Amino acid sequence: MPVTLTERAAKHVERMLAQQDRDAAVGLRLGIKTSGCSGFSYVVDYAERIGDDDEVVECHGVRVVVSRKHRPFLEGTEVDYVRDGLNQRFAFHNPNIRETCGCGESFAV
DSSP, X not given: OOEEEOXXXXXXXXXXXXXXXXXXXXXXXXEEEEETTTEEEEEEEEEOXXXXXXXXXXXXTEEEEEETTTHHHHTTEEEEEEEETTEEEEEEEOTTOOEEOTTSSOEEO
């Protein structure tokens, strides 16, 4: 399975999706992009459609859409939703990471 969501992350995504137009979002899209000093950063967005090159995983009732080209970088990643005081964010636990940059915004696999 390429990606899993914790129950806490799935509940947050459900709330986010409920605020969107039902025709505009079919799930959560997770990917990567070239960025930062270590090489890659995560991209989280609404999945507006499911393409031929996408894989879909369902976690706690939420669809997670991952492009097949990103799967090797995300394989085994667990996504959690963390609140720390007034701050809130998705936390990625990716077993493929070899190193991260000092600011924590990018990673290398």
